[in-house]
Amino acid sequence: MSWEHVALVHGEAIPEERVAAFLDDGSKTPPMGAERTARAERQRRRWATQVVVIDELARRTCAERGLAPPAEVSPSRMLTVAEADVADLGSIVAAALAHSPAARLLLAELESEQRIPEEAVRDYYERNRDRYLTPQALRHGVDPYGTAAGPADFHPYEQARDGIERELRRAAGLRAFFGWLDQARTGVEFAPGHEHPGDPSHPDHEHRH
Structure with missing residues (x-):
């Protein structure tokens, strides 16, 4: 097979130009030895290919x-992803969500379909009492799980409920x-x-999503 594309998605070619456009803005990496620079560039292209394929899927x-x-996204906005998102999602998925309107739209649709039971919201509130201490209780160093803590030391469940539900729905x-x-990539x-x-099948592999 002659490969003039980066991937086949259900038999349809994804051209190299899409990866090149994604990387056009470039990442500002410090100078390295020739061998390491070539390896880093190969890994960059593999990483970018994954992001482009997620966008296509x-x-x-x-x-x-x-x-x-x-709407399309300008390539000049590429490669600027919040570090917190990278830590939570992995760099590939974080970049896809940052720069693919389709991926964000799909995530929003999937999130809207989630139904969070009231029991799950209440359980989260009870298991994470430290998150709902009042400012006064925090100043006094109240132990949220200690016997001395009382109802007045916590924001009431009714105030916290909607925020918890949004957080659980997002997750x-x-x-x-x-x-x-996982299913789409098959x-x-x-x-x-x-x-x-x-992918451990190539010599430059490294496990960094």
């Missing part, structure tokens, strides 16, 4: 769901997104040199 799923086509939406991605065949950066 999300576009297709949005179309299947009848969701409005998202459930992300789990659904990762589940969708229809992808990557070209040699564009495998996942953590």
Whole structure:
């Protein structure tokens, strides 16, 4: 097979130009030895390929769901991802969500489909009492799980409930997104040199999502 593309998604080619456009703005890396620089560049392209493929998969799923086509993103905005998102999601998924309108739209749709039982919200409140201490209780060093703590030391459940529900729905939406991605990737065949950066079948692999 002649590979003039980075991947096949259900048999349809994803051209190299899409990865090149994603990387056009470039990342400002410090000078390194020639061998390490070549390795880093190969890994950068593998990483970018994963982001572009997620964007393509999300576009297709949005179309299947009848969701409005998202607007394009300028390549000049690429490669600026919040560190907190990288820590929580992994760099590939964080970059995809930061720069793919389709991925964000799909995540929002999946999140809206989640139903959080009242029991789960209440259970979260009870298990994370330290998060709901009042400012006065914090100043006095009240132990939220100690016997001396009383109802007045906590923000009431009614005040905390909506925020907890949003947080749990967001987490459930992300789990659904990762589940969708695992399933969607089964229809992808990557070209040699564009495998996942953590794929142990190539010598440059490193396990950094």
